[in-house]
Amino acid sequence: MSDRDSHHDVESTQHLLARVQEGDREALERLYSRYIPRLRAWATGRIPPWARDMGDTEDIVQETVIASLGRLETFEMRGDGALRGYMRQAVLNRVRNLVRDRKVRPPSAEIPETAATRAPSPLEQTIGRETVESYERALEKLKDEERQAVHLRVELRCSYREIAEALCKPSEDAARMAVSRALVKLAKEMGHEA
Amino acid sequence: MRRDGDWTLKLARSVADGKSVDWDAEETGAPDEESRQVVHGFRLLSKITGFHEDLISEIEPLSAGDKWGALEILEALASGSYGEIYRARDPRLDREVALKLIAGETTEDDGTIGEARALAKVDHPNVVTVHGADVHAGRAGIWMELIRGRTLDSIVKSDGPLGAGEAALTGIDVCRALAAVHASGLVHRDVKARNVMREKGGRIVLMDFGLGREKQAAGGGRTVSGTPLYMAPEILAGEEATVQSDLYGAGILLYLLASGAFPVTGRSAGEIQNAHESGRSTSLRDARPGLPESFLRVVERATANKPGERFATAGEMEKALADFLDRESAESSGSPAIASPRPGGGPRLWFACAIAGIAIAAGVFFLRSGSPAYSVEASLYREGPSGAERLRSGSAVSPGDELFLKIQASSDLYTYVLSEDENGASFVLFPLPGYELKNPLPGDQSHQLPGNRDGEEIHWQVTSAGGREHFFVVACPSPVEEIERAIAGLPRAELGRPVRSAPISGESFRRLRGIGGAVPAFQSTGSNSPAPGSVGDIAGRLELRSEEVRGVWMREIVLENPQ
Numbered sequence: 215m216s217d218r219d220s221h222h223d224v225e226s227t228q229h230l231l232a233r234v235q236e237g238d239r240e241a242l243e244r245l246y247s248r249y250i251p252r253l254r255a256w257a258t259g260r261i262p263p264w265a266r267d268m269g270d271t272e273d274i275v276q277e278t279v280i281a282s283l284g285r286l287e288t289f290e291m292r293g294d295g296a297l298r299g300y301m302r303q304a305v306l307n308r309v310r311n312l313v314r315d316r317k318v319r320p321p322s323a324e325i326p327e328t329a330a331t332r333a334p335s336p337l338e339q340t341i342g343r344e345t346v347e348s349y350e351r352a353l354e355k356l357k358d359e360e361r362q363a364v365h366l367r368v369e370l371r372c373s374y375r376e377i378a379e380a381l382c383k384p385s386e387d388a389a390r391m392a393v394s395r396a397l398v399k400l401a402k403e404m405g406h407e408a
Numbered sequence: 409m410r411r412d413g414d415w416t417l418k419l420a421r422s423v424a425d426g427k428s429v430d431w432d433a434e435e436t437g438a439p440d441e442e443s444r445q446v447v448h449g450f451r452l453l454s455k456i457t458g459f460h461e462d463l464i465s466e467i468e469p470l471s472a473g474d475k476w477g478a479l480e481i482l483e484a485l486a487s488g489s490y491g492e493i494y495r496a497r498d499p500r501l502d503r504e505v506a507l508k509l510i511a512g513e514t515t516e517d518d519g520t521i522g523e524a525r526a527l528a529k530v531d532h533p534n535v536v537t538v539h540g541a542d543v544h545a546g547r548a549g550i551w552m553e554l555i556r557g558r559t560l561d562s563i564v565k566s567d568g569p570l571g572a573g574e575a576a577l578t579g580i581d582v583c584r585a586l587a588a589v590h591a592s593g594l595v596h597r598d599v600k601a602r603n604v605m606r607e608k609g610g611r612i613v614l615m616d617f618g619l620g621r622e623k624q625a626a627g628g629g630r631t632v633s634g635t636p637l638y639m640a641p642e643i644l645a646g647e648e649a650t651v652q653s654d655l656y657g658a659g660i661l662l663y664l665l666a667s668g669a670f671p672v673t674g675r676s677a678g679e680i681q682n683a684h685e686s687g688r689s690t691s692l693r694d695a696r697p698g699l700p701e702s703f704l705r706v707v708e709r710a711t712a713n714k715p716g717e718r719f720a721t722a723g724e725m726e727k728a729l730a731d732f733l734d735r736e737s738a739e740s741s742g743s744p745a746i747a748s749p750r751p752g753g754g755p756r757l758w759f760a761c762a763i764a765g766i767a768i769a770a771g772v773f774f775l776r777s778g779s780p781a782y783s784v785e786a787s788l789y790r791e792g793p794s795g796a797e798r799l800r801s802g803s804a805v806s807p808g809d810e811l812f813l814k815i816q817a818s819s820d821l822y823t824y825v826l827s828e829d830e831n832g833a834s835f836v837l838f839p840l841p842g843y844e845l846k847n848p849l850p851g852d853q854s855h856q857l858p859g860n861r862d863g864e865e866i867h868w869q870v871t872s873a874g875g876r877e878h879f880f881v882v883a884c885p886s887p888v889e890e891i892e893r894a895i896a897g898l899p900r901a902e903l904g905r906p907v908r909s910a911p912i913s914g915e916s917f918r919r920l921r922g923i924g925g926a927v928p929a930f931q932s933t934g935s936n937s938p939a940p941g942s943v944g945d946i947a948g949r950l951e952l953r954s955e956e957v958r959g960v961w962m963r964e965i966v967l968e969n970p971q
Contacts, residue, residue: 255463273635341455349456367424368457371464390421397420397453398446405442405449 242280253279253305256370259337260309278308303365345404352403360396367393416446423454426461470494470509477544479507479551491547495554498539505539506555510548524550532588534581536615555615557608560661561601564668569696571892572703575665576729577841578604579706581612582658583726589614590651590722597649599657600638601664608820610839610846636677637670641713644681652715655725659710659718666703667696671711684713700896702732733841733896784961786815786881791867804968805877810867812856813838813881819851821883821961824891825858826898827868828878836900837868837879847887870969879965 233241254275261274282304338346353361359381366372366380378389422429431451438444470492474481479496485506486493496507524541527550531537537553560578564570570578582604589596596603596614603616636644640656643649663671671689674680683689692699692707706728712718719725789796790803791810805811813825825838838857839847843866845859858866870877882891 256460259459259463337456337459340459341452345452345455349452368453369460371461390424393424394417394420397423397450398416401416401420401423401446401449401453403449404452405445405447 253301253370257305257309260306260335274308275305278305303362306365348404348407349400351407352400355403356396356399359392360399363389363393363396364400368397416450419447419450423450423457426457429454476507476509476547476549477542479505479549481507496551498551504554505551506536506553507549507551510550524548526592526594530588530592530594532585534585534612534614535588536613555605555607555613557605557611557613559602559615560604560606560665563606564601564664567886569668570665570887571896572666572699573733573892573896574839574847574887575662576703576706576732576896577839577846578606578612578665579658579662580726580729580841582614582661583722583729585612585614586651586654586658587722587726590654595649595651596654596657598635598638599654599661600635601661604661606846608850610848611844612846636680637673639677639680640715641681641684642715644677644684650715651721652718655710655719655722656715658722658725659707662707663692663695663711666699666707667692669695671695700732702735703896706732730841733900784815784817784821784883784963786813786883786963788813788879788965788967799965799967805870806969807870809870811870812858812867813879814854814856815849815881815883816854817849817851817883819885820848821851821885822847822887823849823857824880824882824888824895826880826882826895828880834898836895836898840900848885849883877967877969879963879967881963881965883961 230241257275279301282301334343335346353364356364363377363381366377367374372380374386374389374393377383377393378386381389381392383389383392419429419434421427429450431447431454434447435444435451438447470476470481470484472481472483476494476496478500479498482495482497482504484492485495491509494507494509496505497503498505524538528538528540536555539551539553541548541550543549569575582599586596586599598616599614603614605613605615607613638657638660640653643653660670663669669690671692672680672683674683692704706725709728710718710725719728788799789812790799790805791812796812799805799811815823823838824836826834827837828834839845840858840861843859843861845855845857849855856865858868860866882888
C-alpha cells in the first residue's frame with residue numbers, strides 16, 4: 215500500500231466514522247465491509263468448532279464488530295490501523311470470553327461433552343494446543359502496547375504503517391522496532407516454557 | 409558461533425516479516441541452552457505468523473478498480489461465511505452485478521462451479537438470479553443479480569417484528585422460492601433471515617446459496633452446516649439436509665418475523681440440540697400472544713420436531729399460509745361485529761375510530777423516538793375511457809368503476825389501503841398477496857396502487873352498490889402492528905370477484921358489497937391525468953396536498969356509492 219493510498223484510507227475511514235457516529239447506517243455497513251474480511255479470516259483460525267456452532271463465524275464477528283462500532287463515541291480515532299486494532303481486540307475478547315465461559319462452566323449432565331466440544335481450533339490443530347496456550351500465557355505477560363503490536367503484526371498481518379498509526383509511533387521504523395522488541399520478549403517467555 | 413548483541417532483534421524481524429529461517433541451523437548454533445530456548449520460542453512464533461499469513465492471504469479483499477476475470481470491482485458490499493460479496497460491473501453486458509467470491513482457494517474440480525451451474529438453473533422471481541460462475545486467480549466466484557434492499561434480519565432488528573399478515577405474505581414468497589430450489593434438485597440448507605432480502609419495491613428474494621448442495625449428492629460424510637438457531641433437530645443430530653429441514657428453517661424464519669425471537673436458544677449447537685430433546689422451547693403463543701390461531705398452526709407444523717409431521721413440500725406450506733389469510737378473512741367477514749348492519753353505521757364508526765386511535769398512539773411514539781418528519785401525497789383516481797379522473801370526498805362511484813391510488817412520500821413507508829361501506833363490509837385493498845408492489849413502498853417515487861400482478865396493471869373495482877364508501881389510506885415508516893393484525897382478518901380485493909349492478913340484499917351476498925374486486929387495468933388511450941380545468945382537476949388540487957407529519961399518516965376519502 216502506498217503512502218498516498220494509506221492516507222486516503224485514513225481520511226475516508228475518519229469520514230465514515232463521523233457518519234457512523236451521526237447514526238448513518240450505510241456508513242456503518244461500509245465500515246463493517248471494509249474491515250470484516252480480515253477479521254473474519256483471523257477469527258476462523260481462533261474460534262474452536264464448538265464456538266462456531268453458536269452461530270457461524272460471521273455471526274460472532276459481525277455482532278461483535280457492530281457492537282464495538284456502536285461504542286465508537288468513546289474511541290479516539292488515530293488512524294485506520296487503530297480502528298483495525300480496536301475491532302480486532304473486540305473480537306478477540308469475545309472469542310476469549312466464549313472459551314473462558316466454556317472452561318469455567320461446571321460439568322452438566324444435560325450437556326454431554328462431545329468430540330465437537332473438545333475439538334481444537336484450526337490454530338491449535340496446526341501448531342498444537344500446548345503451543346497456543348504457551349503463546350497466550352506469554353502474551354499476557356507483555357505490556358498492553360507490546361501485546362497490541364504482536365496482535366497487529368503476527369495475527370492480523372498489518373503493515374508497519376498501520377501499526378504506527380495504531381500505536382501512535384512516529385514512523386514505520388519505530389513501529390517495526392516496537393514489534394521486534396515485543397517479539398523478543400515473547401520468544402524468551404515461550405522458550406523458557408518449552 | 410553466537411553472536412552480536414541484537415541477534416534476537418534480527419530473528420524477531422524475520423519472524424515478523426514472514427521470512428524464511430533455517431531453524432535447525434539456528435538452534436544447533438545456539439551457544440548455550442538459554443539462547444537455544446529463545447530460538448525455539450522464535451521458531452514457534454514463526455509458525456503462528458505463518459498460520460495467520462496463510463489465513464489473511466486467502467481473503468485479502470479486492471478493491472474498487474480491481475478486476476476479477478472480466479468483471480470490474482466497484483465496491484465491497486459484504487462478507488459472508490463463504491467469502492466476500494462485491495458490487496461489480498460486467499462490461500460485456502454493461503450492467504452491475506453482485507459478485508460472490510468463495511473463501512479460500514478453489515479449483516474447477518471441487519464442485520463449486522458445478523453447484524453454481526445448478527443454481528443458475530433456478531429461474532424464479534423470489535430466487536436471486538445467478539448469471540455465471542468461474543474461477544480466476546485461484547478463487548471461485550459466482551456473479552448474480554444485484555439486489556438493492558435490506559435483509560429480513562436487518563428489518564426485524566431495526567423495525568421490530570412484523571404483523572402476522574405481513575409475515576405470512578413474506579413467508580409465501582419464501583415458500584415459492586424454496587419450491588423452485590427444490591424443484592431443481594437442490595436443498596438450500598441455510599434458510600434464515602439474513603439470507604432473505606426485501607428489495608426496494610417489496611420483492612422478497614432468497615439469497616446465499618453458499619450451502620446449497622444437490623439433494624442426490626447428500627449421501628457422503630456428515631458436515632453440519634447452516635446456522636444452529638435455524639437448524640432442524642435431525643440436522644443437529646447429524647442427519648442430512650432435506651426439503652423438510654429447509655421448511656423447518658422457513659418456520660423458524662416465520663417465528664422470528666412474527667416475534668423477533670427464536671423458539672429454541674442455546675450457547676452452542678449442543679445446547680440447542682439438548683433443548684430440542686428435552687422440549688425446552690418457547691411456543692410462539694407465549695412469545696407473541698394474540699397472533700391468529702391459524703397462523704400459529706402453520707408455524708407449529710413447520711417447526712415440528714419430527715420431519716414427518718412438517719409440511720411435505722414448500723408448496724403445501726405456501727398453501728397453508730395462503731389458507732390462513734383466506735380463512736381469517738372468511739371468519740372475520742362472517743363475524744357479526746363486522747358484517748351486521750347497525751343503525752348509525754356502528755361498525756364503520758368503530759373501524760374508523762380504531763384506525764384514528766392507532767394513528768394518534770403511534771404518532772406520539774414516533775415523536776418521542778425522534779423519527780424524522782416525512783411528506784405524503786396521495787390521490788384516488790377513477791379510470792375511464794377518456795383518461796383518469798381524480799376523486800375527492802363526495803365523488804360518486806358505481807359498480808364496475810375501476811379505481812387506483814397514486815401515492816408518493818419522501819421516505820419509505822408501510823402503506824395500507826382499506827375500504828368499508830356503510831354496512832360495515834370491509835376489504836383490504838393494499839397490500840395484496842401476489843402483487844409486485846409490497847411494503848414498504850420506496851420513498852421519492854410515485855406508486856400506483858394496487859400495482860401490477862404478473863406484469864399486468866391491476867385496478868380495484870367497485871363490485872356492488874354499497875351506499876357510502878370509505879377509503880382509508882394509512883402510511884407509516886414502520887409496520888403498524890395493530891393494522892397488520894386487523895387486516896389479517898379482513899377479506900382482500902380479489903381478481904374476478906363478480907360485479908353486481910343492483911343493490912345486494914341478504915347475508916349471503918354481504919361479502920360482495922363495496923369495493924372488493926380487482927381487475928386488469930382498463931386500456932385507456934387517454935392520459936392518466938384529469939383534463940385541466942375540469943371539476944376533477946380542481947377538486948383534486950384541493951384534495952391533493954402535501955402533509956408534513958410524524959409517525960402514522962392517515963387519509964380518509966368518502967365516496968358516494970348509492971344503493
